[in-house]
Amino acid sequence: MSVVCPLNSSSEPSASIPLVVDLDGTLCRTDTLWECFFAAWARDVWIPLRALIWLLSGRSNLKRQLAQAAVLDAAHLPWNTDVIRALQAAKAAGRETVLATAAHQSIADSVARALPLFDVVMGSSDGTNLKGVAKAERLIQRFGERGFDYVGDSRADLAVWAVSRNGFSVSSVRPPGVSSLGEMALPHVMFRWSRMLRVRHWVKNVLVMVALFAAHRWADASAWQASLAALTSFCAVCSSIYVLNDLFDLAHDRQHASKRYRPLAAGQVELHHAFFAAIALLIGGLLIAAWAGMGVLAVVGSYCVVNAFYTLKLKRVPVADVCVLAALYTLRIVAGAVAIAAPLSPWLFAFSVFIFLSLALAKRAVDVNALAPGEALAGRGYTSRDATFVNVFGSGSALSAVLVLALYVASAQVGVLYSSANWLWLALAVILFWLMRMWRLAMAGQGDDDPVLFATRDRVSWGCALACVLCFALAI
Numbered sequence: 022m023s024v025v026c027p028l029n030s031s032s033e034p035s036a037s038i039p040l041v042v043d044l045d046g047t048l049c050r051t052d053t054l055w056e057c058f059f060a061a062w063a064r065d066v067w068i069p070l071r072a073l074i075w076l077l078s079g080r081s082n083l084k085r086q087l088a089q090a091a092v093l094d095a096a097h098l099p100w101n102t103d104v105i106r107a108l109q110a111a112k113a114a115g116r117e118t119v120l121a122t123a124a125h126q127s128i129a130d131s132v133a134r135a136l137p138l139f140d141v142v143m144g145s146s147d148g149t150n151l152k153g154v155a156k157a158e159r160l161i162q163r164f165g166e167r168g169f170d171y172v173g174d175s176r177a178d179l180a181v182w183a184v185s186r187n188g189f190s191v192s193s194v195r196p197p198g199v200s201s202l203g204e205m206a207l208p209h210v211m212f213r214w215s216r217m218l219r220v221r222h223w224v225k226n227v228l229v230m231v232a233l234f235a236a237h238r239w240a241d242a243s244a245w246q247a248s249l250a251a252l253t254s255f256c257a258v259c260s261s262i263y264v265l266n267d268l269f270d271l272a273h274d275r276q277h278a279s280k281r282y283r284p285l286a287a288g289q290v291e292l293h294h295a296f297f298a299a300i301a302l303l304i305g306g307l308l309i310a311a312w313a314g315m316g317v318l319a320v321v322g323s324y325c326v327v328n329a330f331y332t333l334k335l336k337r338v339p340v341a342d343v344c345v346l347a348a349l350y351t352l353r354i355v356a357g358a359v360a361i362a363a364p365l366s367p368w369l370f371a372f373s374v375f376i377f378l379s380l381a382l383a384k385r386a387v388d389v390n391a392l393a394p395g396e397a398l399a400g401r402g403y404t405s406r407d408a409t410f411v412n413v414f415g416s417g418s419a420l421s422a423v424l425v426l427a428l429y430v431a432s433a434q435v436g437v438l439y440s441s442a443n444w445l446w447l448a449l450a451v452i453l454f455w456l457m458r459m460w461r462l463a464m465a466g467q468g469d470d471d472p473v474l475f476a477t478r479d480r481v482s483w484g485c486a487l488a489c490v491l492c493f494a495l496a497i
Contacts, residue, residue, distance in 0.1 A: 038116060038168070038169060038170060038186060039116060039117035039118065039119050039140075039141075039164055039168075039169045039170070040107065040108065040111040040116050040117070040118050040119065040169070040170050040172070041119040041120075041121050041160060041164075041169045041170065041171045041172070041181075041185070042104055042107075042108065042118075042119070042120060042121070042171075042172040042173075043121065043122055043171075043172065043173045043174060043178060043181075044120060044122035044123075044124050044128075044129065044132060045122065045123065045124060045174075046174040046175055046191075046192065047101065047104060047172055047173055047174045047191050048100065048101055048104050048105075048120070048132070048136075049098040049099055049100055049101065049132070049288065050099040050100070050101055050287070050288025050289070051098060051099055051288040051291075051292060052291065052292055052293070053093065053098075053122075053124045053128050053132075054083075054084060054087065054124065055292035055293055055296070056091075056093055056098075056271065056292065057084075057087040057088055057090070057091035057093055057128065058072065058087055058091075059268045059269055059271065059292070060091035060092055060093055060094075060271070060272065061087055061090035061091040062269065063269045063333065064090070064091075064092070065090065066333060068090065071086070071090075072086075072087065075087070079148070079150075080150050081125075081145050081146065081147060081148055081149055081150045082147070084123075084124065084125040084128075084145050084150070085125050085127075085145075085146075085147060087125075088124075088125040088127045088128050089127075093128060093131060094272040094275070095128070095131040095132045095134070095135040096135040097272065097275040097276060097281075098132070098135070098275075098288075099275070099286070099287050099288035100136070101191055101203070102203075103191065103202055103203025104172060104191060104202065104203070105136070105138070106203075107172065107189075107202060108136075108138045108139075109138065112138060117140045117141065118138055118139050118140050118141075119139065119140065119141040119142075119143065119160075119169070120132065120133055120139045120141070120142045120143065120144075121143040121151065121156055121159070121160060121171075121181075122143070122144050122145075122151065123144075123145055123150060123151050123152035123156065123177070124144055124145060125144055125145050125146070126142075126143075126144035126145065126146050127144070128144065129142050129143065129144030130142055130144070141163075143156075143159060152177055153177045153178075153179075153180045153181075154180045156180070156181050157180040157181045157183070157184050160181065160184070160185075161184055166184050167184065167185065167186045168186065169185055169186060170185060170186055170187040170188075170189070171185035171187075171188055171189070172189045172190075172191065172202055173188070173189075173190060173191075174190060174191050174192040174194060175192065175194055176194055178190075178194075179196060182196065182198075182199050187200070188200070189201070189202040190202065191203060208289070213284045213289050213290055214284075214290065214298075216283065216284050217263075217264060217267070217283070217284040217285060217290050217295060218260040218263065218264065218298075218302075219259070219260060219263040220260070221474060221477070222259065222260075222263065222471075222473075222474065223256045223259070223260075224473070224474075224477055225259070225350070225353070225473055226252050226255040226256050226259060226353060227252070228350065228353035228354050228357070228373075229248060229251045229252045229255055229353050229354070229356055229357040229360070230248050230252065230357060231354050231357055231369070232248075232354060232357035232358035232360075232361060232363050232365065232369075233245070233248045233357060233361055233363075235363075235366060235369055236358075236361065236363040237438065237497075238361060238363070241361070244360075244361040247313055247314065247317075247360040247361050248357055248360050248361060250309055250310075250312060250313035250317070250360065251310065251313050251317050251321075251356050251357060251359075251360040253306075253309050254306045254307070254309040254310040254313060254317065254321050254356075255306070255321065255324075255353060255356065256306075257302045257303070257305050257306030257309065258302070258303060258306035258307065258310075258321055258324065258325060260299075260302050261298075261299040261300070261302035261303040261306065262299075262303075262325065262328045262332070264285070264295050264296075264298065264299040264302075265296075265299050265332060266328075266332050267283060267285045267286065267295075268285060268292060268295060268296060268299075269332050269333070270332075270336075270400065271285060271286055272400075273399045273400030273401075274286040276399050277399065303325070306321065307321060307322065307325075310322075313360055314359070314360060316359040316360075316362075317356055317359055317360050319359075320352055320355055320356040320359055321356060323352065324349060324352045324353075324356075327345060327348060327349060327352070328349060330345070331345045331346075331349075336400070336401065337400060337401060337402045338402055339401075339402045339403055339407065342381075342385070342401065342402070343378060343381040343382050343384075343385060344378065344381075346377070346381035346384070347374060347377040347378035347380075347381045350373065350377035350380070350381075351370070351373045351374055351377055354369065354370075354373050355370075368425065368426075368428075368429040368432075368434075371425045372422055372425045372426055372429070375418050375419075375421040375422035375425060376418070376419070376422035376456075378415075378418040379415050379416070379418035379419040379421075379422060379456065379460075380459075380472050380473060382411050382414055382415030382418060383415055383459055383460060383463045383472045384471060384472055385398075385401070385403060385411050385415075386408070386411045386412055386415055386460075386463040386464065387463050387466065387472075388401070388403075389403050389404075389405065389407055389408050389411050390408050390411075390412070390463065390464055390465075390466050391466050392404065392405040392408070393405065412460075412463075412464055415460060415463070416460045419456040419457075419459075419460060420456075422452075422456070423449060423452060423453045423456065426449050426452065427449055430442065430445045430446060430449060439496040439497055440496070440497065441495060441496050441497075442496055443496075444492045444493070444495040444496040445492060445493070445496050447488075447492050448488070448489045448492035448493060448496075451485050451488045451489050451492070452485070452489065454485065455481075455482060455485040458481065459472055459475075459476075
């Protein structure tokens with residue numbers, strides 16, 4: 022539960038006592054240095070190497086270089102509303118308001134432009150990292166010891182709190198004499214990390230098991246072991262990629278109706294914690310893939326490479342983005358076939374390409390169909406004029422998938438694998454119904470920006486899935 026202090030711990034505030042607030046973790050629920058790092062990396066693939074070189078000349082140099090290399094969207098940072106209210110109250114009372122941050126001066130200035138609440142803006146400059154003792158000394162020079170109230174959040178602020186008149190903290194770091202100012206009530210850490218890692222999205226990786234069932238090897242223990250290893254590898258790698266994708270897409274997610282509530286965009290998980298977790302998951306996933314077989318490692322590695330191109334560039338290229346998404350789904354099926362050393366049926370491959378292209382276009386259709394005339398979809402390269410294209414090609418791909426499945430059911434090969442193949446026609450009808458319904462919802466703007474996840478929450482979709490499973494079981 023949040024406890025809000027009225028900023029009058031020792032005495033009633035007077036107009037002569039300025040209110041000083043920190044930026045990272047205090048005024049905004051994120052770290053602008055890491056924000057700049059990922060914003061710059063999205064523009065220049067060599068930024069991690071450049072950052073290491075810049076750091077050799079000192080942290081202040083790193084901040085300056087990253088601030089110049091990045092385009093930080095300060096207007097959409099996840100603000101702390103309690104701190105903003107305190108600043109507004111101070112302004113109304115005639116107090117001087119100060120932003121004092123270890124972020125580079127240019128970043129501090131851009132924040133001040135986005136939030137016109139400050140009379141004085143202090144940031145790091147060449148040769149000076151305005152943090153801890155350095156910040157305390159600067160504030161003493163400007164306002165005198167005990168001549169200001171200070172709002173911070175971390176152990177780096179201990180030196181500043183020690184020389185302030187009143188100290189306030191927006192976090193659990195609260196030394197004696199420092200009061201609480203609206204500490205944010207976050208969801209449980211497991212819930213935040215589960216959302217960030219997209220644990221619910223692991224259902225997509227069940228596609229790895231398709232080859233095992235399509236090859237009728239459900240009684241083969243070794244095939245199950247290999248398939249489950251490939252499945253685990255994809256879960257780890259995909260979670261890693263989801264996190265990295267969110268880190269690169271922070272600015273666009275914060276302008277999206279629903280994505281702005283994601284843990285990283287909302288400032289609920291620290292960016293550097295998320296980054297290191299993503300690296301650990303990526304390495305772990307690749308090691309599991311190598312254990313499952315070098316062929317599986319090659320497919321999973323290809324998935325990572327393609328996804329990297331998608332994250333850095335292709336997600337903003339119309340048509341290419343949905344083709345890549347379809348390919349990423351299909352690679353899961355390919356990995357499952359490679360894991361159990363089963364030949365990949367051309368029927369299954371063609372069906373997967375068309376149906377996943379349709380679902381990828383449905384994902385875009387939900388956003389594109391919701392655009393106002395002339396409006397552009399942030400970060401994706403589509404405009405409202407693309408609605409017809411997306412809808413036509415998406416529904417056409419759905420019909421193509423059903424046509425491929427119909428040709429397969431009518432082929433001689435089916436009679437060898439299934440004793441009662443006529444049940445497959447009923448499964449085909451159910452799939453056609455489901456795709457038609459999904460596209461009707463997408464065109465009407467009633468679907469979800471992820472049709473696969475929408476299906477996991479949709480009772481009709483569950484009914485269709487159970488009906489298809491029953492039909493295939495009866496066909497066998």
